Structure formats: structure tokens, C-alpha cells
């Protein structure tokens with residue numbers, strides 16, 4: 001039955017009914033069937049509208065409730081996610097701070113290539129020694145220590161003065177070899193670095209000028225490397241592996257670990273390990289990513305990347321910046337030595353993981 005007031009005439013008595021009841025006609029029967037009153041007509045649309053309104057309200061209410069529930073659910077999820085992230089970040093920071101606090105710095109420094117730099121007092125010697133030590137920090141730890149020591153012994157105590165004389169450097173290093181490096185590679189590095197040092201006042205000033213000019217760590221380092229390679233003639237042997245590897249181009253995608261190590265030593269504030277010689281803020285640094293840092297960074301969720309690439313270094317550093325924006329790389333020394341100590345198996349290994357300072361936040365030990 002249609003609702004009244006739909007616009008059709010109200011039903012009237014049918015002809016059959018009228019014929020069948022002629023004698024029974026009453027005034028009432030003769031009268032036309034009652035028509036909807038004005039009030040009813042007026043009321044009907046309102047009722048229909050009311051029905052629509054009610055249905056609409058219900059639908060809107062239900063949709064609103066659903067949307068509200070979804071929004072509240074999403075907000076709740078986001079809040080729980082943010083709280084979880086904050087708790088996780090706090091746990092990782094606490095683990096890293098603990099590793100740093102427990103690091104036996106003097107003992108570990110003696111086994112680190114940076115120890116060679118601390119044997120010198122003149123900043124010009126220190127930055128040249130740092131460049132030599134970082135560049136030769138390649139391969140087996142014991143062998144590289146022996147080779148750095150050998151090169152520095154050959155060059156004598158006043159490295160910068162010696163480096164002014166390319167022939168003398170070449171004579172002193174004759175026959176030197178370390179893995180793919182030959183004496184001529186190391187000569188080119190030292191002589192080139194000394195020429196840039198003299199031209200700019202220091203290697204640090206040369207690097208800071210490039211950073212100021214480019215505003216980008218990678219580009220600045222690339223320009224600084226090219227200047228040394230050019231000044232030392234390393235760029236004249238583009239197909240020579242030793243000449244290419246001893247001072248690599250950071251713009252080729254690798255993590256440039258040895259260059260980052262040099263920057264950390266020279267730029268981070270003096271703390272008994274790093275020397276704080278160069279006029280560059282430590283916030284500009286990227287962590288030197290070697291196999292130990294790459295494994296630890298992945299295992300404790302500082303990155304989901306695998307491989308020692310520039311991107312990995314950027315991601316790990318970005319995560320560390322959350323713990324100390326001014327000096328994110330301060331965790332590197334302790335973490336790297338933790339990695340060496342633990343020989344991280346990157347799996348749940350009750351024996352080898354024993355005593356690991358980041359075990360509480362390691363993905364392999366997540367409950």
C-alpha cells in the first residue's frame with residue numbers, strides 16, 4: 001500500500017459497490033469517500049520525509065559510527081605504534097649507551113689504527129698519519145697494523161717535512177707492499193696529500209672549504225679526494241687497482257669506510273680516540289660501515305638494508321641521529337669493537353651471543 005499523500009486521488013468507492021447497495025445508500029454512503037484532510041495531506045509528506053530523515057539519520061549514524069570507529073581505531077593503532085617505536089628507540093639507545101660506557105677505550109684503542117695518530121703531536125703530521133693509517137686499514141687486523149707501522153717507520157718521525165720531498169718519500173718506501181698496494185701508490189697518496197695540505201694550510205681546511213662550497217658530504221669528499229689524487233699523480237694511473245683503491249672515489253656507491261674512518265678521527269671531538277682537528281661539525285659525519293657495523297646495524301634495527309653501501313651508512317647514521325643529533329657517530333668506536341669481540345654470528349647463538357651488549361634489542365633474540 002502506498003503512503004497517503006503520494007499525489008494520487010484518494011480511493012473512492014468502486015462502481016460495483018455503489019450498484020450493489022442502492023437501497024442501502026446512506027448519506028454517508030452517498031457522500032464521497034472521505035478525502036484526506038489537509039492536516040493529513042500536510043502531515044503525510046512530513047511523515048515520509050521523517051521516514052527518509054530517520055533512515056538517513058540511521059544510515060548517517062551507522063556510517064558515522066563506522067567512520068568514527070575506523071578513525072578511532074587508526075588513531076589508536078597510530079598511538080600504539082608511536083608508543084611502541086618510542087619504547088623500542090629508548091631500548092636501543094640504552095643498549096648503545098651501555099656498550100659505549102662499558103668499552104675499555106684505552107685497551108681497544110691500542111688495537112685500533114687510530115693509535116698510530118696519537119704517537120704524533122704536530123697537527124700536520126697527525127692528519128697525514130691519519131690518512132696513511134686509514135688508507136692502509138684494509139684486510140687482516142694484525143697484518144694491517146704491521147704494515148702501517150712499517151710505512152711510518154720508513155718515513156721517519158717528521159712525516160710532513162719528509163713528504164715535501166717526493167724523491168725522498170719514494171726512496172724510503174721503495175719495495176713497500178700491502179695487499180694490492182705498491183710503494184708507488186703510497187708515495188702518490190703521501191706526496192699528493194702534502195701538496196694539498198700546503199696549498200690549503202691543512203687537509204682539514206681543504207675539506208672544510210669543499211664542504212662549504214658544495215654543502216654535501218659526499219660531493220665535498222669526492223672533490224677533496226680528486227684534488228689529492230691529482231696532486232700525487234694517482235689519477236694518471238686510472239687502470240691501476242692499487243692507485244684506484246688506496247684513495248677511492250666516494251661517489252661510486254660504496255660506504256667509503258676508510259675515508260669515513262679518517263673523517264671520524266679528524267672531526268669528532270677529542271675524546272682519547274678521535275682528535276677533533278678539523279673545523280667541521282660532527283653532525284655532518286656518516287658512520288664508517290664495515291662488516292661489523294653492517295651486521296650490528298641490521299641486527300638492532302638501525303637499517304633493514306644489507307651490504308656496506310653509502311645508503312646503509314646514511315640509514316644507520318640517520319637512526320643514530322635520533323639518539324644524538326649533534327654527534328651521531330659517537331657510537332662507532334664502541335660498536336665496531338663490540339662487533340670484533342663478539343664475532344657476531346647474525347643468528348641466535350647462545351654461546352657467541354653471550355655477553356653481547358646489544359642482545360636485549362637484537363632481532364635474533366626478539367621474543
Ligand code: SF4
Pocket residue numbers: 296299342343344345346347348349352353356357358359362363364365
Ligand atoms: S646478540 Fe648475537 S646475533 Fe645479536 S648482535 Fe649480538 S652477537 Fe650478533
